[in-house]
Amino acid sequence: MKNNWIKRQRLTGYVFVAPNMIGVLVFFILPALFSLVLVFTNWQFGSQSMNFIGVKNITRLFKDPVFYISLKNTLIFLASVPISLMLAFIVAVVLNKSVYFKGLLRVLYFMPYITSGVATAFVWMLLFQPSQGPINGFLRSIGIENPPGWLATTTTSMFAIDIIWIWFMLGYFMIIYLAALQEVPAELQEAAKMDGAGTYKTIRHVMLPMVSPTTFMLLISGLIMTIKTFGIIQAITQGGPGNSTTILSLFVYKTAFSYYEMGYASTISWALFIIIVLITAVQWIGQKKWVHY
């Protein structure tokens, strides 16, 4: 009797999971496996033949200068995550206790994150306009005679993208920091004060360590979120000027849908996957090592 019930329950479990599982199988797992096969082919979109060429795509990747450029650009792009995180922490600490209009301020800081990334990227494109744009207009008015070319010059374009991304992510990080700070016991802060610790010391030695699990989690998830993005860059620079804003994820897109080299594009996309696996591995190992209370 009881065995029968458990058996029936087991089947019910499958019924609950099956619809989603089938979808994940069809739209995630099978395409991923197929992509892995494409790595070893020279298939180009539009051509009828698909030949297995062994590891040629992989050796080509390691010789491709654009791959190294995009790797470097990806690193510059990822550097925006810790910077945004740091600013978000400062904003969250101040908003947490010491301001009026907390609700309003929270909404204002969060606004960039919730609105369409592409739409706001176009606004930044005009703000950064080198000869007449308002940012350089401001810089000239305070006496900087040769303001940077921002998105228009190869040396500064990636940093301009970073500014947009820091601005975009800050609100998201801040919201989560605010939630984490709420869980820091008030007695701890009181105790620090009683021991004569100033504001800075309380933040440095009480709050910062208490939210370190959040910092770590945000850093990892922020890095992964960032490395998968290419929409805003594709929309405003198409990876240019030159290849100066071609990050790895955009390199995959361009190789596949501008040059139609599907095999090679798949190879690059798996390089991206490996980097994500490495970041995740750091998370698994580091969770115990670097997170202190």
Place this chain on the structure above:
Amino acid sequence: MIWKKAGLTALMLLCAGLMILPFIWMFSTSLKSPLDVFQYPIRWIPDKIVWDHHIKVWTGEESFVLYYANSLKIALIAMAGATFLSAFAAYGFARTQFKGRELMFFIYLSMMMVPPQVLFVPKFIMFEWLGIYNTHWAIILPGLFTIFGVFMLRQFFMKIPMEISESAFIDGAGHFRIFFQLMLPLAKPALATLAIIDFSWHWNDYENALVFLIDPKLYTVPLGLKNFILEHSIDYNGMMAAATAGIIPMLIIFLLGQRFIIEGISSSAVKG
């Protein structure tokens, strides 16, 4: 103490003002005449307010009316499907026993590491073959399944005490009745959060639309925006009117559903 607090408030308001300055500049520019776009010092409130750019964006053959309709269709269907299917699967993972449950969930989690770029090419081929490339279904169908949603709702279902299910079992209810009559009502706030987050993903999703749609009649808002900017590359006022059109809906949803969005994002992340 009060002065310190007032001072910090003023400082934070100033920084917040800087944060939203791009939005203000965008809207102000969309109301200017072409000659005044890059006038410096910036005139935040134009001398003469011009609505022509907004009218241009909203009228004509391929206007934002069409893009809005397309985006709404995709976002609403995907949101409804994804929310329900996630809840269904999350219940299975959290509250039923079956062989291979842990392994299946592990596979789910590991798929979260696969970047969308890996899937673009094979999905492109698959959709061509299925005949849904360059249709809205190419975005809606995969959008029905979200691994994040299953993950988030599983966490939620696991927190509900098992005794609630057990007493329902004793009263003769099966899993389906428990799911529909007990768990779904309990999960309403979590479902609302997932629904809003999922909607915003689809509304703001540029990358999938870019890969899977080529017919301008099918364009969603972000893609339509990009198209408008390509076609009117020197019409800065028009561009900013278009950007305004792209931003407004999420802004309204955010202001109305603030509580769900902020609490949902923070609770799912802090504990995650």
